[in-house]
Amino acid sequence: MATTDTLTNTQWVMACFTDDIPDNGGACVKLGDEQIAIFNFKRRDEWFATQNLCPHKQQMVLSRGMIGSTGDDCDPKVACPFHKKTFSLLTGECLSGDDYQIKTYPVKVTEGKVYIGIA
Amino acid sequence: MSKPTVIVIGNGMVGYKFCEKLISRSNAYNIIVFGEEPRHAYDRVHLSEYFSGKSADDLSMSTLSWYTDNDITLFLNDPIQDINRVQKTVHSSKGITLGYDYLVLATGSSAFVPDIPGVEKEGVFVYRTIEDLELIKTYAANAKVGAVMGGGLLGLEAAKAVLDLGIPQAHVIEFAPRLMPRQIDSMGSSMLQSKLKSLGLNILLNKSTQCITGDHKITGLQFNDDSVLPVDMLVISAGIRPRDELAKLAGLHVGTRGGIVVNEKMQTSDEHIFAIGECALFDGMIYGLVAPGYEMADVVAAYLTEADKSFKSFDMSTKLKLIGVDVASFGDAFITEPDCRTIIFEDTHKGVYKRINISTDGKYLLGGILIGDADAYNMLLQTVNNKLVLPPSPEDLLLGARGGAESDGGAGVMSLPDDALICSCEAVTKGAICDAVNNQDITTVDGMKKCTKAGTGCGGCVPMVKDLITGTMKANGLYVKNVICEHFDHSRQELLDLIRINKIKHYDEVLDHYGRGDGCEVCKPVVASILSGLWNDLIVKQDVIQDSNDRYLANIQKGGTYSVVPRIPGGEITPDKLIVIGQVAKKYNLYTKITGGQRIDLFGAHMNDLPQIWEELIDAGFESGHAYGKSLRTVKSCVGSTWCRFGLHDSVSFAIEIEERYKGIRSPHKLKGGVSGCIRECAEAQAKDFGIIATEKGWNLYVCGNGGSKPQHAQLLAADIDSETCIKYLDRFLMFYIKTADPLTRTATWLNKMDGGMSYLKNVVINDSLGINQQLEEDIQGLIDTYHCEWKEVVENPELRKRFNHFVNAPEEKDPNVQFAPMRDQIKAREW
Numbered sequence: 001m002a003t004t005d006t007l008t009n010t011q012w013v014m015a016c017f018t019d020d021i022p023d024n025g026g027a028c029v030k031l032g033d034e035q036i037a038i039f040n041f042k043r044r045d046e047w048f049a050t051q052n053l054c055p056h057k058q059q060m061v062l063s064r065g066m067i068g069s070t071g072d073d074c075d076p077k078v079a080c081p082f083h084k085k086t087f088s089l090l091t092g093e094c095l096s097g098d099d100y101q102i103k104t105y106p107v108k109v110t111e112g113k114v115y116i117g118i119a
Numbered sequence: 120m121s122k123p124t125v126i127v128i129g130n131g132m133v134g135y136k137f138c139e140k141l142i143s144r145s146n147a148y149n150i151i152v153f154g155e156e157p158r159h160a161y162d163r164v165h166l167s168e169y170f171s172g173k174s175a176d177d178l179s180m181s182t183l184s185w186y187t188d189n190d191i192t193l194f195l196n197d198p199i200q201d202i203n204r205v206q207k208t209v210h211s212s213k214g215i216t217l218g219y220d221y222l223v224l225a226t227g228s229s230a231f232v233p234d235i236p237g238v239e240k241e242g243v244f245v246y247r248t249i250e251d252l253e254l255i256k257t258y259a260a261n262a263k264v265g266a267v268m269g270g271g272l273l274g275l276e277a278a279k280a281v282l283d284l285g286i287p288q289a290h291v292i293e294f295a296p297r298l299m300p301r302q303i304d305s306m307g308s309s310m311l312q313s314k315l316k317s318l319g320l321n322i323l324l325n326k327s328t329q330c331i332t333g334d335h336k337i338t339g340l341q342f343n344d345d346s347v348l349p350v351d352m353l354v355i356s357a358g359i360r361p362r363d364e365l366a367k368l369a370g371l372h373v374g375t376r377g378g379i380v381v382n383e384k385m386q387t388s389d390e391h392i393f394a395i396g397e398c399a400l401f402d403g404m405i406y407g408l409v410a411p412g413y414e415m416a417d418v419v420a421a422y423l424t425e426a427d428k429s430f431k432s433f434d435m436s437t438k439l440k441l442i443g444v445d446v447a448s449f450g451d452a453f454i455t456e457p458d459c460r461t462i463i464f465e466d467t468h469k470g471v472y473k474r475i476n477i478s479t480d481g482k483y484l485l486g487g488i489l490i491g492d493a494d495a496y497n498m499l500l501q502t503v504n505n506k507l508v509l510p511p512s513p514e515d516l517l518l519g520a521r522g523g524a525e526s527d528g529g530a531g532v533m534s535l536p537d538d539a540l541i542c543s544c545e546a547v548t549k550g551a552i553c554d555a556v557n558n559q560d561i562t563t564v565d566g567m568k569k570c571t572k573a574g575t576g577c578g579g580c581v582p583m584v585k586d587l588i589t590g591t592m593k594a595n596g597l598y599v600k601n602v603i604c605e606h607f608d609h610s611r612q613e614l615l616d617l618i619r620i621n622k623i624k625h626y627d628e629v630l631d632h633y634g635r636g637d638g639c640e641v642c643k644p645v646v647a648s649i650l651s652g653l654w655n656d657l658i659v660k661q662d663v664i665q666d667s668n669d670r671y672l673a674n675i676q677k678g679g680t681y682s683v684v685p686r687i688p689g690g691e692i693t694p695d696k697l698i699v700i701g702q703v704a705k706k707y708n709l710y711t712k713i714t715g716g717q718r719i720d721l722f723g724a725h726m727n728d729l730p731q732i733w734e735e736l737i738d739a740g741f742e743s744g745h746a747y748g749k750s751l752r753t754v755k756s757c758v759g760s761t762w763c764r765f766g767l768h769d770s771v772s773f774a775i776e777i778e779e780r781y782k783g784i785r786s787p788h789k790l791k792g793g794v795s796g797c798i799r800e801c802a803e804a805q806a807k808d809f810g811i812i813a814t815e816k817g818w819n820l821y822v823c824g825n826g827g828s829k830p831q832h833a834q835l836l837a838a839d840i841d842s843e844t845c846i847k848y849l850d851r852f853l854m855f856y857i858k859t860a861d862p863l864t865r866t867a868t869w870l871n872k873m874d875g876g877m878s879y880l881k882n883v884v885i886n887d888s889l890g891i892n893q894q895l896e897e898d899i900q901g902l903i904d905t906y907h908c909e910w911k912e913v914v915e916n917p918e919l920r921k922r923f924n925h926f927v928n929a930p931e932e933k934d935p936n937v938q939f940a941p942m943r944d945q946i947k948a949r950e951w
Binding site for chain 2: 015016020021022023024025028029030035041043044057058059060061064065066067068069070071074076077079081082084086
C-alpha cells in the first residue's frame, strides 16, 4: 500500500478511508506498532496527523481530543481529553505552556483514501 | 546664613505632627521641641490600650531616634516657664534659654477637674497621661468599687480602663441626662447604656456630685439628690481645659473660658507665635479631637513654607469603639423635624440604634448617629460631606439593600468624587489613594499607609481605603469580559438567547453567525450544552464538539479506558438487575464500586467494548446514567416512610419520580439531588443542587447546595409544599439555571454570583417576578418529552457503534497500551 515520493524521500502509507474519520474530529490508526491520530479538519478543508500519545501523562488519546484553532492566525490545534493540554497540529508544539513536543505527519488524501507520510 | 528657628512647646500628638508636617514640606528650619512629660510623643487617643497590653513604646508616635535623624532638638521633662516676646526667647524650667523666629504652642489640654470638695483625697485621679495611668494601675490593685466621673467620650474611655484593670464593680457618673451628650441623642444613649450595662458598667445619669467623702482617702460620692455611692477609687474624666497659662503669662489673647485665640492661620495675637491643637481657640471653639489638631499643624507648616492653607471649621464627625461598642456621630446629628426628616432604626435585641437625618426634600443626608453597628459610618459620612444624592429609599442606607443583596461596598466608594476626604486624620483624598494605586503600584493597606499615611491616625478609614485599593485595581486590571473564549464575544446566556431565537441547531452555524476562527475545546462543549438544553437532540449526532466523556458516552479514566454507570433511580434496584450488573462486570473484567450517588460504577471498559456492554445492560432494562454528562446525575434518597420508623413520606418514590423527570437534561454543569424522608436528613439533601426534605405538612425544597471542594448548604426555597408544587418550582428553578448560568458553574456558585441572591431567586421562581415562569415550564417540559437513552440509540445504530473502535483501520483490535494491575481481587488502572 505504500508509495514513495522520490523528491522528498517521504514514504506515503495508506492509513484509512476518508469516511473513517469524522468531520472536524479525529480517529486513531495503527501503522505497524505506532498509533497515529488523524484529524479531518473539514471546516478548513485540511487534514492533519500526529502521534496518538499525549506526552503529558503518556496516554493514547489525542485522536479523541477536540480540534480547533487559536490566535489571530487561526493556528490549528488539538486538545487532549485528559487535562486539556493543547498541541499545534502544524508543528506539534505544546501550546499550553509546557515543554512537550509531539510528532506530526504530512497527510495526503486521494480518491477517498488517507495517506500518512513517513520520513 | 543660619536657618531660622522654630520652637515647639509641647510634644504631644499635635506637636509631633507639626514637626512631621514641617519637615515633609521643607528643611529650611532649625526645629527645637520642649516637652513637659518624660516621654516623647505618644498616642493619647489609644491610651486605654495601655491597660489591655500595649506598652508605652507601642503607643509612641515615633522612635526617639526619629528626632535626631531629622535634626530636631528635643528637650523632654523640661516645660517652658516663660516666653519673652520682645527678645523672642523662651526659658525652660531647667534653665535653658533659646531664641526663636517662630514659636508654636502645642501645649494641649489638661483634665478638667470640677471644683468639688474632696478632689484632693487619695484615690481620686485624672485620666490624661501615661503617668496618670500608672498611678491608677497601682491604686486599682486594692480597689473593689471604682467610679468614673464623666459619661462623655473621654469618660467612657476611662471606664474601659477601669474595666480592664479588673475592678469588680464599676460606675459611670454623668451630670447630663444622657451619655456622650455632645455626640449622641437620648435614644442612642439608652441603647449604649444597656450595652454597657451588659458589659458590667453601671451608669448613673443626672447626677451632680456634691462632695467626695472620706477622711484622707476617698470612701464615696455624695450627690445633690442626697444619695451616696460608696467607692474606693474615682477617675475624673469630665472634660478638658486648654493649657493656656503660658500664653496668658506672655500676654497673648486668650478666651474668657480658656484657649489661646488664633486666626485661620493659627496665629495668636503675636504674629510670630502660633497655637495648635487643644490649646487653641478658633472661632470660639476648642477642638478636642486629634484630626482637627493635625489639620492645624499642617496649616502652620504650610504658612512657614509659604504655602496657602487656612483652617476652616472642622468636621467633628467621629466613630469609635467604646468598650467594644461602635459609636458614631456624623454631620448634623441633632437636627430635628421640621428642619429635616429623621429615620430611626432600633434593634434592642442586638443593641443597635441608627438614626439618619435627611433634608426635607429627601435628597441629601444631613447627619446621623450609629450605635452598636457603625459599619456604614464611612459611606454615610462621605454621603454627607460630598452631598451625594440619596437613593429613592434612604432607609436602605441604614438597613442595607434588603432582599438578600450582597453589600456592594467597593462600588459605593468608587462613586465618590476625587476630592472626597477619606482619611480625615491625615487629610488624604480619594484621588490621592487611587493615584497611589495607579502610579505607585500600591496594592495593600500597609503600603498605602507608608505611601500616603492614610489610615495611620484613628484607623477608622481603613476599610474604605481597602475598598478603594481593590476598586481601583479592578478598574485597572485586566478587565475580563465574561465571554466564552477567543472565538465568541458572548456570555453563555447571550449565546443561548441568540441560538434559541434564531433556532440554530448546529455548532458550525453558531460559529459562522456569532463567532470567528475554528472554535476550540472551550466553546465547543459550551455550544453543545446550549444546543442540548434547547433542542435536546441526540448528542452523538454532533459528537466532535462534545467533551470526550460526552463523545463516547462514558467517563474516560486513567489509562484511556472508560467507566460505565447505568441509571439506578433513587438508588433502588432489584436483585435481578444487581445480578446483571455483576454478570456484565465479570464478563468484561470490570472493577465495580458503589458510587456516592447510590449507584454502581463499572471501571476499566475498553472503548471497543462499550456498545456491547450497553447492549447487555439495556436488554436487562437499564438506561444510561449520564454520569459522563453535564446533566442530572442522581437523586439520592433515604429509605423513607415505607420502611423507616421515623419516615414522614415516601422519599424513595419521590426521588425516583424526580430522577426520571429530569434524567438526560443537559445543563451548564452536573446536577445532583436528594430526597430525605424526615428531618434526620439521611439523604444529605442539603448538600445537593436541589434537596427535598419531608415535613409534617409536605416537603421543604432547598436549592443550590454543594459538596465538593467548597461545601455549601442548600438554602430553603419553599417550605411545606405539596409534591406538585415542589415539582413546579423545581421545573422553573432548573430551567432558569440552565438558561442563565455560566459554563461549568454549579448551582451554588451561580447563586453566589446572582445579584439579589436567594430572595431574587425566590422572586423569580415563586412570584414570577420576571414573568418567565410559563416559558420555563414549557421549555423544561419540552426537554422532558424528548428524553431518549443515548446508549439505546447507539446500540441500535451500526454507524454510531463504529465510532467506538480504537483503530479505524483495525476495528477488532483493542488498544494494546491499556494495562491493568491487580488489587483486592479486582483490577486497577496502571499508574501514570
